[in-house]
Amino acid sequence: MNLTSENTAIVLDSTSDYPDAPARFPNMRFVPLYVRFGDETFRDYLELGPAEFYEKLRTSPVTPATAQPTPADFVEAYETLSAYERIYSLHVSAKVSGTFQSAELAAQDVGGDKVRVVDSMTASLAIAMLAHAIQRRLARGTTDDEISALVERFHVHCDVLFTVETLEYLQRGGRIGKAQAVAGSLLNLRPVLSVENGEVVAVARVRGKQKAVAEIERRFADATTDEPGLRVAVAHADSAEWVGTLSELAWRVRPNAEVEFTSTLGAVVGTHAGPGAVGFFWFQDTD
DSSP: OOBOTTTEEEEEEGGGOOTTHHHHOTTEEEEOOEEEETTEEEEBTTTBOHHHHHHHHHHOSSOOEEEOOOHHHHHHHHHTTTTOSEEEEEESOTTTOSHHHHHHHHHHHHOTTSEEEEEOSSOTHHHHHHHHHHHHHHHHOBOHHHHHHHHHHHHHHOEEEEEOSOSHHHHHTTSSOHHHHHHHHHHTOEEEEEEETTEEEEEEEESSHHHHHHHHHHHHHHHOOSOTTEEEEEEESSOTHHHHHHHHHHHHHOTTOEEEEEEEOOHHHHHHHOTTOEEEEEEEOOO
16 A cells, blocks of 8 residues: 555644644644643643643642543544544653553554554654654655554664753653652752653763753764754753754754754643753654
8 A cells, every 4th residue: 555645644642742733734633631730631732832831830839740642532533534544643652651552442443454553662752753754755655564664763763862950750750760860859960861662761960951961962973973864853841942052952963964843842741851851852764
């Protein structure tokens, strides 16, 4: 089967931090996760945008919590795409969220093999980068086998480094071990983290923002070459000054790099990363 943007759709969840996807591409859909402040529940981006979320986070006495979409949420999205023969549903790592499992249950409800559910094994703009990589192939015509090979390569070669003001939010949400959170706070160090095999891991601890930037630069330089197809993304949690810093870093180290996305982290990812967090993503594509 020859897959194109006319017969193949892409579904993202809101941890992709790419709410503009449906407006940019008619074959894309966006399924929100949920954010709860006490008795109030909001759909990520649709009912609570990033600016409103960070304001609420600063003023609310209640610690927010997040919840995955229901299988019914995904069935609804898939049904709006009934005109398409194939759907690729791309989701946040199954090791940090039940979103992937909800999508799988929905795919079973739809039946057949129309929906292919993909565990991105990562989060945020890395998922958006995978969506664009698939879309580029759909634009010229592709196959399920080629997309499967792309996903396998993405799992190996898509990298993210991020740093947070405090590990408190990741620890509170169970996304990183308590011992690591305590060690980071006791030493007054800024952690540099990554996602490996779908899990958040600490790769370095440095003192201060400038040393965090230097550590990101060193690791980016070691992991990449200045070849066409190198795509970069920057996402921040209410700390927009990072966008210029890390975009300039990318172009200085790899002049051929394309900054594909810059974005503010939405409420769901922001709940776990905390204010002041920033993520730097890259993927060397061949298409």
